[in-house]
Amino acid sequence: MLDVQKIRADFPILHQSVNGKPLVYLDNGATSQKPRAVINSLVHYYERDNSNVHRGLHALSMRATDAYEGARARLAKFINAADSAEIIFTRGTTESINIVARSWGHAHLKPGDVVLTTEIEHHSNLIPWQQAARVSGATLKYVPVLGADAEGGLDLAALDQLLTPKVKVFAFTHISNTLGTINPIAEFCRRARAVGAITVIDAAQSIGHAPFDVQALGADFVSFSGHKMCGPTGIGVLYGRRALLDKLAPDETGGGMVSNVTYEDARWKPAPERFEAGTPNIADAIALGVACDYLDAIGRDQIAAHDAALSRYAMEQLSTLPGIRIIGPRVGAERSGLASFSFADVHAHDIVTFADEDGVALRGGHHCNQPLMRKLGLTGTTRASFYLYNTEGEIDVLVASLHRTLKFFGTT
Numbered sequence: 001m002l003d004v005q006k007i008r009a010d011f012p013i014l015h016q017s018v019n020g021k022p023l024v025y026l027d028n029g030a031t032s033q034k035p036r037a038v039i040n041s042l043v044h045y046y047e048r049d050n051s052n053v054h055r056g057l058h059a060l061s062m063r064a065t066d067a068y069e070g071a072r073a074r075l076a077k078f079i080n081a082a083d084s085a086e087i088i089f090t091r092g093t094t095e096s097i098n099i100v101a102r103s104w105g106h107a108h109l110k111p112g113d114v115v116l117t118t119e120i121e122h123h124s125n126l127i128p129w130q131q132a133a134r135v136s137g138a139t140l141k142y143v144p145v146l147g148a149d150a151e152g153g154l155d156l157a158a159l160d161q162l163l164t165p166k167v168k169v170f171a172f173t174h175i176s177n178t179l180g181t182i183n184p185i186a187e188f189c190r191r192a193r194a195v196g197a198i199t200v201i202d203a204a205q206s207i208g209h210a211p212f213d214v215q216a217l218g219a220d221f222v223s224f225s226g227h228k229m230c231g232p233t234g235i236g237v238l239y240g241r242r243a244l245l246d247k248l249a250p251d252e253t254g255g256g257m258v259s260n261v262t263y264e265d266a267r268w269k270p271a272p273e274r275f276e277a278g279t280p281n282i283a284d285a286i287a288l289g290v291a292c293d294y295l296d297a298i299g300r301d302q303i304a305a306h307d308a309a310l311s312r313y314a315m316e317q318l319s320t321l322p323g324i325r326i327i328g329p330r331v332g333a334e335r336s337g338l339a340s341f342s343f344a345d346v347h348a349h350d351i352v353t354f355a356d357e358d359g360v361a362l363r364g365g366h367h368c369n370q371p372l373m374r375k376l377g378l379t380g381t382t383r384a385s386f387y388l389y390n391t392e393g394e395i396d397v398l399v400a401s402l403h404r405t406l407k408f409f410g411t412t
């Protein structure tokens, strides 16, 4: 059990009023809040160590370089990567997936190949593959999601049909940001490997919420963002298996990623420098390492259990609201710490606006899942997404706010 009150004390932003009400922050799927340790790390870096990395021989540059490379090693440990050279710092999940889709896609995809993804991907794990398929002439296919409310998860029987030796890459999310579905990613990796496809895992919604072991999974590429795991914005990770990274050409070129340059040509450094052209986001990478320390001191298995308990409670409470349609895994089924729902007669944006008056931060819209929304016959949903500092009491505030909104619109 998490000591939630103790955890809440670590997050300065939570202790404020919004519209005269105590803030209830339930928009963690979009971005999480930051503990004081992470904020202090940024201040410390800029007050004491700020300098450019890798190129200087003076004290500050060496300190900055040590801290930046220390963060890389910390991130490797966080996901159990075999080698810190497998950790590439990026701006976040979106950039990480784009690097793979462009660099790996350019080198390996050709007409006749199949790029396989799923119907429940965030646009960030969908559009880059559309582009890669378009440029290479490969065919893009989707694993369907089952049920009128997408409650059945991905269709594993269809996956059997789809996962042929023509599939060169299988890109899938660990946790859906709209449905809360937790995919069986170990099984996906195993099955992809059996047909010789590489795997690209979008771990944006899971990495700060559950243990993640790239070696146990045998994953080829994994992407995630710092800002959803208590770290800063503007920093994320692309994990790539060393054997693949060594053969991959860089997507971006410039300073810091080359070993020898002539007027005619350039030679690349090995990974990870090869994929980090220009001055990297040093301060945020270091602070992301501190976020790893923070989460691991609490325990991601504990956080996952807390998320699941809040999700269960939210589903029970929300189910009592008249006319509610909840999408994703059913009440009682395994789901991550989020609830996504709609009402026939009240627009999601109205619900979010009313909730804001009650101090509750929610998100309403298509959540960057437009094709999925269309398939479900929705324009959008309202989403409440939880994290380690949320409580059942906050879910009660949410439900009371929803009652008030439904009453205003005359639907109860």
Ligand code: 7TS
Binding pocket: 029, 030, 031, 091, 092, 093, 094, 095, 122, 124, 125, 173, 175, 176, 177, 202, 204, 205, 225, 363, 367, 368
């Ligand atoms: N993949 C998933 C599963 C996501 O949930 C998100 C962001 C991304 C990729 C993109 O991450 P970024 O850090 O590069 O932007 N999801 C959301 C969300 O659900 N609401 O706002 C952002």
